[in-house]
Amino acid sequence: xxxxxxxxxxxxxxxxxxxxxxxxxxxxxxxxxxVDVTLIDRNNHHLFQPLLYQVATGVLSPGQIAPALRTLxxxxxxxxxxxxxVERFDLERRVVHAVAQHEMEIxxxxxxxxxxxxxxxxxxxxxxPDAPGMKTLDDANRVRSRILWAFELAEQAxxxxxxxxxxxxxxxxxxxxxxxxxxxxxxxxxxxxKKEHRAIDTRAARVVLLDAAxxxxxxxxxxxxxxxxxxxxxxxxDVELGAMAVDIDEDGIDVRPTEGGETRRIPARTVLWAAxxxxxxxxxMLAEESGTTTDRAGRLLVRHDLxxxxxxxxxxxxxxxxxxxxxxxxQAAIQEGKYVAKVISARxxxxxxxxxxxxxxxxxxxxxxxxxxxxxxRGVKLTGQLAYYIWAFVHVAYLVGWGNRFExxxxxxxxxxxxxxxxxxxxxxxxLTEQQVAEEIEASRERSRVTV
Amino acid sequence: xxxxxxxxxxxxxxxxxxxxxxxxxxxxxxxxxxVDVTLIDRNNHHLFQPLLYQVATGVLSPGQIAPALRTLxxxxxxxxxxxxxVERFDLERRVVHAVAQHEMEIxxxxxxxxxxxxxxxxxxxxxxPDAPGMKTLDDANRVRSRILWAFELAEQAxxxxxxxxxxxxxxxxxxxxxxxxxxxxxxxxxxxxKKEHRAIDTRAARVVLLDAAxxxxxxxxxxxxxxxxxxxxxxxxDVELGAMAVDIDEDGIDVRPTEGGETRRIPARTVLWAAxxxxxxxxxMLAEESGTTTDRAGRLLVRHDLxxxxxxxxxxxxxxxxxxxxxxxxQAAIQEGKYVAKVISARxxxxxxxxxxxxxxxxxxxxxxxxxxxxxxRGVKLTGQLAYYIWAFVHVAYLVGWGNRFExxxxxxxxxxxxxxxxxxxxxxxxLTEQQVAEEIEASRERSRVTV
Numbered sequence: 001x002x003x004x005x006x007x008x009x010x011x012x013x014x015x016x017x018x019x020x021x022x023x024x025x026x027x028x029x030x031x032x033x034x035v036d037v038t039l040i041d042r043n044n045h046h047l048f049q050p051l052l053y054q055v056a057t058g059v060l061s062p063g064q065i066a067p068a069l070r071t072l073x074x075x076x077x078x079x080x081x082x083x084x085x086v087e088r089f090d091l092e093r094r095v096v097h098a099v100a101q102h103e104m105e106i107x108x109x110x111x112x113x114x115x116x117x118x119x120x121x122x123x124x125x126x127x128x129p130d131a132p133g134m135k136t137l138d139d140a141n142r143v144r145s146r147i148l149w150a151f152e153l154a155e156q157a158x159x160x161x162x163x164x165x166x167x168x169x170x171x172x173x174x175x176x177x178x179x180x181x182x183x184x185x186x187x188x189x190x191x192x193x194k195k196e197h198r199a200i201d202t203r204a205a206r207v208v209l210l211d212a213a214x215x216x217x218x219x220x221x222x223x224x225x226x227x228x229x230x231x232x233x234x235x236x237x238d239v240e241l242g243a244m245a246v247d248i249d250e251d252g253i254d255v256r257p258t259e260g261g262e263t264r265r266i267p268a269r270t271v272l273w274a275a276x277x278x279x280x281x282x283x284x285m286l287a288e289e290s291g292t293t294t295d296r297a298g299r300l301l302v303r304h305d306l307x308x309x310x311x312x313x314x315x316x317x318x319x320x321x322x323x324x325x326x327x328x329x330x331q332a333a334i335q336e337g338k339y340v341a342k343v344i345s346a347r348x349x350x351x352x353x354x355x356x357x358x359x360x361x362x363x364x365x366x367x368x369x370x371x372x373x374x375x376x377x378r379g380v381k382l383t384g385q386l387a388y389y390i391w392a393f394v395h396v397a398y399l400v401g402w403g404n405r406f407e408x409x410x411x412x413x414x415x416x417x418x419x420x421x422x423x424x425x426x427x428x429x430x431x432l433t434e435q436q437v438a439e440e441i442e443a444s445r446e447r448s449r450v451t452v
Numbered sequence: 453x454x455x456x457x458x459x460x461x462x463x464x465x466x467x468x469x470x471x472x473x474x475x476x477x478x479x480x481x482x483x484x485x486x487v488d489v490t491l492i493d494r495n496n497h498h499l500f501q502p503l504l505y506q507v508a509t510g511v512l513s514p515g516q517i518a519p520a521l522r523t524l525x526x527x528x529x530x531x532x533x534x535x536x537x538v539e540r541f542d543l544e545r546r547v548v549h550a551v552a553q554h555e556m557e558i559x560x561x562x563x564x565x566x567x568x569x570x571x572x573x574x575x576x577x578x579x580x581p582d583a584p585g586m587k588t589l590d591d592a593n594r595v596r597s598r599i600l601w602a603f604e605l606a607e608q609a610x611x612x613x614x615x616x617x618x619x620x621x622x623x624x625x626x627x628x629x630x631x632x633x634x635x636x637x638x639x640x641x642x643x644x645x646k647k648e649h650r651a652i653d654t655r656a657a658r659v660v661l662l663d664a665a666x667x668x669x670x671x672x673x674x675x676x677x678x679x680x681x682x683x684x685x686x687x688x689x690d691v692e693l694g695a696m697a698v699d700i701d702e703d704g705i706d707v708r709p710t711e712g713g714e715t716r717r718i719p720a721r722t723v724l725w726a727a728x729x730x731x732x733x734x735x736x737m738l739a740e741e742s743g744t745t746t747d748r749a750g751r752l753l754v755r756h757d758l759x760x761x762x763x764x765x766x767x768x769x770x771x772x773x774x775x776x777x778x779x780x781x782x783q784a785a786i787q788e789g790k791y792v793a794k795v796i797s798a799r800x801x802x803x804x805x806x807x808x809x810x811x812x813x814x815x816x817x818x819x820x821x822x823x824x825x826x827x828x829x830r831g832v833k834l835t836g837q838l839a840y841y842i843w844a845f846v847h848v849a850y851l852v853g854w855g856n857r858f859e860x861x862x863x864x865x866x867x868x869x870x871x872x873x874x875x876x877x878x879x880x881x882x883x884l885t886e887q888q889v890a891e892e893i894e895a896s897r898e899r900s901r902v903t904v
Contacts, residue, residue, distance in 0.1 A: 044604060044878045061513030063875030070648035071876070080650045083604040083878075101605045138881050152496060152535040153553045196522035198532045423515030424523070426496045426535075429590050429881050429889045436892045437881050444884070 011036045012348055015096055015108035017086050017282065019046050019069045022114035022318035022333035027079050028072075029341030033348060037079045038106055040098055044068055044083050047137065050330060051395065053177055055140040057147070057184035058421030062137045082106070086115070086282060091289045091311055110313050112340055113282060114333065117319035120278030120297065127248040129433040131273040134177055138437070141430040143272055147185060148426050150270045155199045161267070167205040168268035170253050172245050173275030174211035175218070176366040179228060181274055182209040183369040186235040191370075192421055207237045208266060211275070212244040212258045217366055217374070219327055224374040227383045231368040245275075277328060279320040286316060295322040304356040305343060306336060315340045326359045335359060365391045463488045464800055467548055467560035469538050469734065471498050471521045474566035474770035474785035479531050480524075481793030485800060489531045490558055492550055496520055496535050499589065502782060503847065505629055507592040509599070509636035510873030514589045534558070538567070538734060543741045543763055562765050562799075564792055565734060566785065569771035572730030572749065579700040581885040583725040586629055590889070593882040595724055599637060600878050602722045607651045613719070619657040620720035622705050624697050625727030626663035627670070628818040631680060633726055634661040635821040638687040643822075644873055659689045660718060663727070664696040664710045669818055669826070671779055676826040679835045683820040697727075729780060731772040738768060747774040756808040758792060767792045778811045787811060817843045 012035045016023045019041035027037050045066040054060040073079040084098035089111070096106045119133035132142045150166045157163035167189075171182045189205035196202075209216070209232065215225045216232065216239060232239050240255070247254040252267040279298040287294045290308040292301050299322035300308075306321070308314045317340060318333035326332045339357045346353045363377035365387065373387035382390060464487045468475045471493035479491050497518040506512040525531040536552035541563070548558045571585035584594045602618050609615035619641075623634045641657035648654075661668070661684065667677045668684065668691060684691050692707070699706040704719040731750040739746045742760040744753050751774035752760075758773070760766045769792060770785035778784045791809045798805045815829035817839065825839035834842060 044600060045876065058515070061515050061875065062877055062879075063510070063513050066877060067874075068648075068876040070645070074648050081648075082608065084608070100608055102608065102610055104608065137877060138879050141879075141881070148496060156534065156536070156552055156554065156556065158554055193522070196520075196526050196533075422519075423513065424497065424520040425514055425518055425589060427514075427590050427593075428893055429593070429884065432881065432889065432892050432896070436896070437884065440884050440888045440892060441880055444888070 012109045012344075013038070013107060014110045014112065014344065015040065015106055016112045016114065017041075017096065018114035018116055018280075018318070019043065019081075020049070020114060020116050020318060020333060021330040022116075022337040023112065024069070024072060025334045025337030026112050026114065026317070026341050027337075028076070029338050030344065031076050031078070033078075033341075033345055035078060035110075035344070035348070038082055038108075039069065039073070039079055040082045040084055040086060040096065040106070041069060042083070042085045043136075044070070044081075045137075046072060049135070050176070052134055052137075052140050053180040053184060055137065055423070056134060056143040056181060057188060058144055058423045059184070061423050062141065066137055088285060089113075089282075089289055091286075091308075091314060094313070108313075110315070110344055112315045112317065112337075113286060113320070114316070114318045114337065115280035115282040115320050117277045117279045117297075117299075117328065119273055120276035121273065122276055124248070127245075127273070129435060130250045131172065131248045131253075131271040132434065133273040134181070138430070139434070141427070142432075142434070143181075144423070145426045145430040146270055146272075147188070148424060149431065151189075151193060151197065151200075151202060151205075152426070153269075155197055157200075163200065164206075165251065165267040166269045167200065167202075168208065168252075168266065168270070169205065170208045170210060170266055170268045170271045172210050172253075172271065172273050174209050174213065174216040174239070174241070175274065176364075178209060178211070178274035179216055179232065179366050179368060181272060182207050182237045183232060183235055183367070186232075186237050187369055188421070190236060208240055208268070209237050210240050210243055210245065210253075210255065212242065214242050216241070220364060220366075220374060221376060221381055224376060224381055224383065228366065228368055228374045231372050231374075231383075235369045277319065283316070283320040286314070290314070297322075305353065306340060306357055315343075323359070327364075329364070331362055332359055365394065367391055464561045464796075465490070465559060466562045466564065466796065467492065467558055468564045468566065469493075469548065470566035470568055470732075470770070471495065471533075472501070472566060472568050472770060472785060473782040474568075474789040475564065476521070476524060477786045477789030478564050478566065478769070478793050479789075480528070481790050482796065483528050483530065485530075485793075485797055487530060487562075487796070487800070490534055490560075491521065491525070491531055492534045492536055492538060492548065492558070493521060494535070494537045495588075496522070496533075497589075498524060501587070502628070504586055504589075504592050505632040505636060507589065507875070508586060508595040508633060509640060510596055510875045511636070513875050514593065518589055540737060541565075541734075541741055543738075543760075543766060546765070560765075562767070562796055564767045564769065564789075565738060565772070566768070566770045566789065567732035567734040567772050569729045569731045569749075569751075569780065571725055572728035573725065574728055576700075579697075579725070581887060582702045583624065583700045583705075583723040584886065585725040586633065590882070591886070593879070594884075594886070595633075596875070597878045597882040598722055598724075599640070600876060601883065603641075603645060603649065603652075603654060603657075604878070605721075607649055609652075615652065616658075617703065617719040618721045619652065619654075620660065620704075620718065620722070621657065622660045622662060622718055622720045622723045624662050624705075624723065624725050626661050626665065626668040626691070626693070627726065628816075630661060630663070630726035631668055631684065631818050631820060633724060634659050634689045635684060635687055635819070638684075638689050639821055640873070642688060660692055660720070661689050662692050662695055662697065662705075662707065664694065666694050668693070672816060672818075672826060673828060673833055676828060676833055676835065680818065680820055680826045683824050683826075683835075687821045729771065735768070735772040738766070742766070749774075757795060757805065758788060758809055767795075775811070779816070781816065783814055784811055817846065819843055 014037045016039045048065040051065045069081045084100035086098045088097045098104045118135045121127045154166035171178045186207045189202045193202040242258045243255045246256045256263045283300040306315045317336035319328045342354045365375040367373040371388045373391040375382045375387040466489045468491045500517040503517045521533045536550040538550045540549045550556045570587045573579045606618035623630045638659045641654045645654040694710045695707045698708045708715045735752040758767045769788035771780045794806045817827040819825040823840045825843040827834045827839040
């Protein structure tokens with residue numbers, strides 16, 4: 001560490017980029033240290049991403065899984081929240097460049113970058129408008145509007161062919177998000193909507209879950225994978241494995257067996273993308289600045305203590321980092337955030353630094369449908385309703401803020417009892433594609449820069 | 453009525469345009485009649501508009517005040533819900549033309565048009581991007597994002613002048629929506645956010661409530677108007693009466709006394725529009741088709757039984773209709789919806805039709821801030837906390853669907869106890885203006901028409 005960092009005449013400045021699981025946990029763990037923390041995020045909220053699929057299918061409201069970052073740090077005076085987009089790093093001068101209304105230069109003594117990942121179309125970005133992904137709340141609103149809009153249009157379809165395409169929902173990617181999304185769409189069609197439509201039988205809707213891998217939930221043990229697949233099929237989901245997307249347009253998806261063979265067309269007006277991970281572009285930026293590299297998914301290679309080579313004062317954590325043996329899950333980011341706070345504490349107090357970061361696998365879980373799940377907790381494999389209740393307990397325990405927890409439980413109970421969904425809005429705005437929104441926002445920015 | 457209408461060989465067809473208070477209540481009241489009801493709305497949800505300001509200020513989630521129309525009629529088999537935009541009426545052929553994915557022709561025997569109203573900029577539509585209104589959920593999301601975004605930018609302001617403009621919120625229009633909105637912004641600034649910002653004192657925010665009229669809440673009795681104004685001032689709202697907006701741009705608003713005098717500039721980065729009512733364009737369309745007229749606000753003149761001249765089979769109700777002595781409130785639309793159902797029942801059963809529609813004033817209410825309100829209920833004037841509890845009781849009683857009611861109460865209680873707001877999202881999409889969204893949606897439609 002440089003002299004500045006240990007200069008006792010002013011407090012050590014920690015800048016954290018990203019208010020996800022890693023960034024928030026690091027900031028929380030710095031509470032009792034004599035440091036000034038600045039937490040920068042492009043959004044004003046934290047996002048409990050594992051429950052995003054519940055917003056996308058109308059169970060929870062956006063606010064229930066996305067507390068304001070300021071609220072999380074209301075009682076922690078050494079944290080300042082700054083809403084803005086990070087544009088670049090100057091590792092030599094130890095400055096982060098961010099922009100909101102103005103360009104901002106934020107100086108740091110220690111930098112923690114926890115900017116996460118987004119979905120990747122594996123080089124087929126032109127699929128994006130017709131196969132929206134599931135990473136942000138805007139994404140979830142968009143997916144919800146698309147699903148419900150398809151049922152509305154099916155009610156008005158003029159041919160059987162059109163009706164079938166509107167009632168076919170293809171989810172690409174059979175990881176936890178894809179599995180949970182497909183299960184919830186099946187329940188929406190088979191139970192929630194069945195008494196509400198007149199011209200169509202919503203139970204006839206076809207939900208296809210597609211993955212190039214030979215099984216669902218690849219990181220889970222085989223027994224649980226089989227169980228999950230069985231539960232999905234019981235819900236009426238067509239699980240199509242060993243099959244990859246080769247083209248997607250507004251009328252459907254072309255699918256080819258991974259082992260080779262003929263390309264097949266699935267006519268479908270709703271294709272949802274739950275595959276592929278691409279690290280935040282900030283990972284590449286940091287790699288270039290520090291002379292290290294990224295992997296195929298754009299994830300940064302870091303040292304064993306999660307710092308950059310040559311820059312021990314810069315940490316990178318969470319999904320934007322490549323860590324062999326560590327899965328891209330919330331739990332990993334949380335443990336890394338805590339670890340980094342410990343390293344900073346040791347440096348400030350001049351204790352020996354804690355040893356190399358080691359990930360402790362506390363378990364993995366995924367829900368399937370209404371009250372079923374598969375879970376591996378400390379080596380024990382669980383399925384069915386028991387797994388669901390453990391899933392619910394763990395997620396509620398981690399939901400930040402007591403109000404959110406209480407409400408989410410009330411909402412889940414109500415959803416199970418009433419077999420309905422409360423958040424069933426199709427908003428004109430959320431039917432816009434990500435690209436349309438991005439273009440308009442860029443246009444607004446240009447305008448306001450010109451007039452200011 | 454024509455022969456068709458009374459032809460017993462098939463059921464009488466009622467088409468209702470608009471799923472607001474009037475349309476929904478009419479459809480519900482037709483439950484036990486041998487009629488087939490088609491309810492057309494451009495949205496898939498009903499909207500409990502009197503609580504829209506709570507969405508705009510982060511108290512309730514959109515889903516809590518907007519149940520899906522299909523859910524409302526889940527148990528009523530004679531109602532079919534159709535999502536689409538009504539483009540025109542053919543009163544001679546008794547056909548409604550609507551469009552979603554396709555052009556649709558919907559035949560009726562009886563037509564009820566209840567398409568409501570939107571806000572009006574009194575001929576200054578160029579103010580729209582800088583002074584968003586409050587009529588739809590998209591509007592409310594936009595207002596919420598703008599308010600919270602202003603506080604975020606104030607945290608980063610580089611001059612005192614910039615900070616002051618960001619912390620000035622001008623609400624134009626001191627009817628119930630304007631009063632409630634101004635009160636909630638004041639509470640947001642003075643209580644909710646005060647511990648969450650570091651670089652600014654949010655309590656210094658200035659909330660201006662502007663109206664050309666000489667008092668707030670013009671339809672209320674004088675005693676209640678004075679009380680409301682007093683409560684608003686106690687919350688720290690600058691109530692500026694007898695003052696009209698003469699220009700609005702992105703940096704502020706020009707204001708002139710109604711009695712004449714000098715124009716004054718209020719630098720403000722957030723101006724919200726809660727003034728002016730403009731009937732749905734369908735009112736003008738109906739007027740042209742039936743040879744009747746509209747008033748200055750574009751509201752249709754109807755006969756005493758709410759039918760159109762020459763077309764006794766066409767009813768128009770709610771905010772799109774000009775009815776001397778009847779205020780533009782939910783209660784009036786509800787009573788009209790019920791009345792029209794009674795007329796239809798009488799015609800079908802060949803009973804004498806009920807006499808001319810007469811509005812019964814059951815009372816008016818408005819909340820001011822956290823737990824205060826003014827109310828006039830059956831002639832009794834109430835103020836303060838008692839009025840608030842009556843307000844809450846009545847609104848909860850009218851919230852459609854038991855689940856919503858239970859949740860809304862839990863949410864309000866929690867909001868009051870925790871002094872926080874759960875729905876505090878700034879979404880990039882919702883920062884787009886109404887016009888930007890409309891243009892992009894139009895562009896999408898054009899594209900899909902070309903490719904289909």
